[in-house]
Amino acid sequence: MSWDQVRAWRDDLRNRQPPPTGLSVQGAHEAWHASLASLDDEALKTVADMGLAPWKRAAVVCASTVFTAPIEWCAVLLGRGSEVVLKVPSSWPQMARPLVEAARAVGLPLHATTDPTAMHSASYVVAMGSDASIADIRSTLSPEIQFEPHGHRFSAAWIGGASLEDDALVPADFSDPYGALAADAALHDGRGCLSPLVLLTTDPDAADRLAEALGRAEERWPRGEISDLEAASIRTRGALATATGTVRSGGGWSVHALPAQHWQPVALPRSLAVVHVENREHAAAVLAPFWSVLSTIGTDQPWPDAPRTCRLGRMQRPPLVRYHDGVDWLRTTAQPHRG
Numbered sequence: 001m002s003w004d005q006v007r008a009w010r011d012d013l014r015n016r017q018p019p020p021t022g023l024s025v026q027g028a029h030e031a032w033h034a035s036l037a038s039l040d041d042e043a044l045k046t047v048a049d050m051g052l053a054p055w056k057r058a059a060v061v062c063a064s065t066v067f068t069a070p071i072e073w074c075a076v077l078l079g080r081g082s083e084v085v086l087k088v089p090s091s092w093p094q095m096a097r098p099l100v101e102a103a104r105a106v107g108l109p110l111h112a113t114t115d116p117t118a119m120h121s122a123s124y125v126v127a128m129g130s131d132a133s134i135a136d137i138r139s140t141l142s143p144e145i146q147f148e149p150h151g152h153r154f155s156a157a158w159i160g161g162a163s164l165e166d167d168a169l170v171p172a173d174f175s176d177p178y179g180a181l182a183a184d185a186a187l188h189d190g191r192g193c194l195s196p197l198v199l200l201t202t203d204p205d206a207a208d209r210l211a212e213a214l215g216r217a218e219e220r221w222p223r224g225e226i227s228d229l230e231a232a233s234i235r236t237r238g239a240l241a242t243a244t245g246t247v248r249s250g251g252g253w254s255v256h257a258l259p260a261q262h263w264q265p266v267a268l269p270r271s272l273a274v275v276h277v278e279n280r281e282h283a284a285a286v287l288a289p290f291w292s293v294l295s296t297i298g299t300d301q302p303w304p305d306a307p308r309t310c311r312l313g314r315m316q317r318p319p320l321v322r323y324h325d326g327v328d329w330l331r332t333t334a335q336p337h338r339g
Helices: 003-014 025-037 041-048 070-080 097-106 116-121 131-140 177-190 206-220 228-244 280-293
Strands: 057-061 083-087 110-113 124-128 146-150 154-159 196-201 246-250 253-257 271-276 294-299 309-311
Touching: 003 025, 003 041, 003 070, 003 097, 025 070, 025 177, 041 070, 057 070, 057 116, 070 083, 070 097, 083 116, 097 110, 116 131, 124 131, 131 146, 154 177, 154 280, 177 196, 177 206, 177 271, 177 294, 196 206, 196 280, 206 246, 206 253, 206 271, 228 246, 228 253, 228 271, 280 294
Parallel strands: 057 083, 057 124, 083 110, 124 146, 154 196, 154 294, 196 271, 253 271, 294 309
Antiparallel strands: 246 253
16 A cells, blocks of 8 residues: 555545535535545645554544545545545445545545444544534444544634635635635535534624625525424524524525524524624633533634634534544544554
């Protein structure tokens, strides 16, 4: 195995269609290529130059919310020399088919299964999912297996009024702060721990400006399927916002401006809460009760003490070289140095 094979795998994937998803065709295509964009040659070389030892066999437990999440883990593990098995949801057995077929084409040992016992023969297991599913997995694993859990997290946005520099990864007509936030919310239809659930801002016109941007995003990347439960939850929060704040909605999207005391971090597809605050310190106080499960703050201004901050428009387009949920994941995917 080699990093050249990983680059060939990446290039093959760029020419393949994503697996069937509940996203729209446009949304699935955008999510697919956004995930592959982080595997640029420079980033892969940086990881390769770390020179860390591989686990012999690794397992990646995939959640059903973000179908592209396993890609970067596979790239790093395979490049280092691990055999990798993807444990995919039993309700979505075809989730990893393009990844496995492309790996087979270039000779990389990547496999997929719905069998949860497959992870028991791994030396390293990374799992993404709900806290309950993480606890279930932990209870089945031997203490000798290195376990890297990534349970429930959420992300938020802060718009303070600064302009954003152009970014090649963000579509040009979504480069303003509200457009960039709408692009963040549109990717994966707002599901996943890196997706913004709430906008904190001092801008009194935020609900209207975000509504306009979400409408533009819907035209470019239409929302896909949503469940009956998700639809009911959107209606419930909309009713609360009607009584206590402001509602803006259109086909496939909604904005609910709520007083801070009525906001809870609930993930709803293409439905963002807006909480008006006095300043950044007030915004931090709103997030404080949930800080332990905060993943990312997308922002147009610095927020130095957040677990991860990034430019708006990059929330769900993270670079390969980074900390993930506060963990140096590029090192946990390798065997620890024994000196």
